[in-house]
Amino acid sequence: MPYVDLFTGDDSASLWYSTNAPDGMVSGFDSSRPTIIMLHPFALDSTWVVNYLDDPRIGLKYNIIAFDSRFSGKSQTKLSGKIDYWVQAADLAYACQILHLPPAHFCAEETESICVALRFSVLFPEMCLSLALITVPPPNEPHFNVTTAEEILRMWGFAESLEDYEHAISEMLSITVGQVLPLSISSFHHFQIVSFWQTTYPPFRRTRFMGLYNLLIHRTPLSPGMLARITQPVLLIHGEKNENRPLKHAEDLKEMLTNAQxxxxxxxxxxxxxxxxxxxxxxxxxxxxxxxLGGLSPARSELRSPSIAIPDRMAVALRELAELSGREDIASRSARSCMSFSLVPVEVERKQMDILRSFHHGEREGLSPLDALGRPLRRYTDRYTDHWFSIDVGSDSIAFGVSTHIRVMAAFFTSTQVQRAPAL
Structure with missing residues (x-):
C-alpha cells in the first residue's frame, strides 16, 4: 500500500501518497523527467490534484507525487497538541528520504500546503528545486476568521440536525472556497466539495477537521531570518479577486524573499x-x-538512497531550527521523531489538546449525514439556500444562506440598471 509510516515513542502517523506512475508507485517514475511534489489545498486531499494530472502539459512531462497531510484523506495520525507546520515539513522530509525521492519541485496551494512548503525549503533546501505557491495566505489567520471558524466548527461537529449541519457547511464554504463563480455555474463545483466534506469529515469524525483548524488558527509567521534561508526559484500565483486571501499577501511575500533565485x-x-x-x-x-519550470535547469529523477543516514540529516535540520528559532533545547531533541520539530508553546499545546479531546469525546455518536452505503443523504445544492429570504436574479424569490444572500443581492444590484439619485 502507498503509505509512509512514521512511528516513534511520542508519535504515530501514516502518510498516504499517490503518483502518476503507471503502477502508482515511485518505482514507476521515468528517470528522465523532473519530479513534482504536490501539496493539496486546505481541507481537501491528494485526489483533488486531478486537474493537474489530466493536463498533458504537466501530467505527461513530469513525475508527480501527492501526499495527504496528517488530518487529510487516507492519512492517519495520533492526536497531539504538538503538531504544527514544522512537524508536517519534517513528515515530508522523512517521506522523501524513505521513498528515495530525488530533489523535486514543490507545488503548494492554499494555507496549509504553503506553510509546510516554505518550512521544508528552509530546513531541507537540497531536496527542493523550486517553489510554486498558489494563493498566498496572511502570516497569521485574521482574528475575524478565527472567531468565525471556531463557531462554525462547533456547529459542524455537534450539529443536532441535518439542517444545522448544512448551514455550517454553507458558512464554511464562504470562508474557505468562497464564491468563485456565478451561482448557476458554481453549484456543481460546491456540491463536489461538500460531498467530499460530508464523507471525509462528518460529525462522527469531527476530530480530524478540528485538527486541521488547530494548525490553521495557531500558526505563527516565519521570521525574516527564516525567509532569508529560502534560495530556490519561487513562483507565486494568486487570484485577482480573492477576498479571503487578498493579493497583497502575495505581493508582500515576494518582497520578503530577498535571497530567492x-x-x-x-x-x-x-x-x-x-x-x-x-x-x-x-x-x-x-x-x-x-x-x-521550463526556464529552470533540467532535472532527472533517479531514485537513490540518501547520501547521509536519515536520523543524521534530521539532526542537522533540528540544529538549524534551534538556531533560527532561538530555542537551544530543540537541538537536543530526538532526530527520529517528527514531533521534535514542533515550535508549539506549552500553553498552546495544552489548549490544542483540550480542544481535540472535547471534539473526540462522544465523537462516534455524532450526527451522520450519510446513508447506509456511505453516501450523502441528499444533494447539498438542493438545500444549501434554506436560511435567509432573498430575491434571485431573474427568477422568483427563494431562500439563501447568509453569505450567499449577500453575494446574490450584490449581483442583483450590479447587474440591474439602477437610476441614481442626483448628487447633493
Whole structure:
C-alpha cells in the first residue's frame, strides 16, 4: 500500500501518497523527467490534484507525487497538541528520504500546503528545486476568521440536525472556497466539495477537521531570518479577486524573499481562491507553472538512497531550527521523531489538546449525514439556500444562506440598471 509510516515513542502517523506512475508507485517514475511534489489545498486531499494530472502539459512531462497531510484523506495520525507546520515539513522530509525521492519541485496551494512548503525549503533546501505557491495566505489567520471558524466548527461537529449541519457547511464554504463563480455555474463545483466534506469529515469524525483548524488558527509567521534561508526559484500565483486571501499577501511575500533565485508573481485575472479545482482557472495556472519550470535547469529523477543516514540529516535540520528559532533545547531533541520539530508553546499545546479531546469525546455518536452505503443523504445544492429570504436574479424569490444572500443581492444590484439619485 502507498503509505509512509512514521512511528516513534511520542508519535504515530501514516502518510498516504499517490503518483502518476503507471503502477502508482515511485518505482514507476521515468528517470528522465523532473519530479513534482504536490501539496493539496486546505481541507481537501491528494485526489483533488486531478486537474493537474489530466493536463498533458504537466501530467505527461513530469513525475508527480501527492501526499495527504496528517488530518487529510487516507492519512492517519495520533492526536497531539504538538503538531504544527514544522512537524508536517519534517513528515515530508522523512517521506522523501524513505521513498528515495530525488530533489523535486514543490507545488503548494492554499494555507496549509504553503506553510509546510516554505518550512521544508528552509530546513531541507537540497531536496527542493523550486517553489510554486498558489494563493498566498496572511502570516497569521485574521482574528475575524478565527472567531468565525471556531463557531462554525462547533456547529459542524455537534450539529443536532441535518439542517444545522448544512448551514455550517454553507458558512464554511464562504470562508474557505468562497464564491468563485456565478451561482448557476458554481453549484456543481460546491456540491463536489461538500460531498467530499460530508464523507471525509462528518460529525462522527469531527476530530480530524478540528485538527486541521488547530494548525490553521495557531500558526505563527516565519521570521525574516527564516525567509532569508529560502534560495530556490519561487513562483507565486494568486487570484485577482480573492477576498479571503487578498493579493497583497502575495505581493508582500515576494518582497520578503530577498535571497530567492528570482521571484515571479503571476496574477490570474477574474479568479478567486482554490484555483486548481476548476478546469478553467487550473488551465491558466498550469500555463504559468509550466512556463516557470521550463526556464529552470533540467532535472532527472533517479531514485537513490540518501547520501547521509536519515536520523543524521534530521539532526542537522533540528540544529538549524534551534538556531533560527532561538530555542537551544530543540537541538537536543530526538532526530527520529517528527514531533521534535514542533515550535508549539506549552500553553498552546495544552489548549490544542483540550480542544481535540472535547471534539473526540462522544465523537462516534455524532450526527451522520450519510446513508447506509456511505453516501450523502441528499444533494447539498438542493438545500444549501434554506436560511435567509432573498430575491434571485431573474427568477422568483427563494431562500439563501447568509453569505450567499449577500453575494446574490450584490449581483442583483450590479447587474440591474439602477437610476441614481442626483448628487447633493
Amino acid at each position: 528570482g521571484v515571479r508573481l503571476a496574477v490570474v485575472r477574474g479568479c478567486a481562491g482554490y484555483l486548481s479545482l476548476l478546469p478553467t482557472s487550473c488551465s491558466i495556472l498550469v500555463q504559468f507553472y509550466t512556463k516557470f
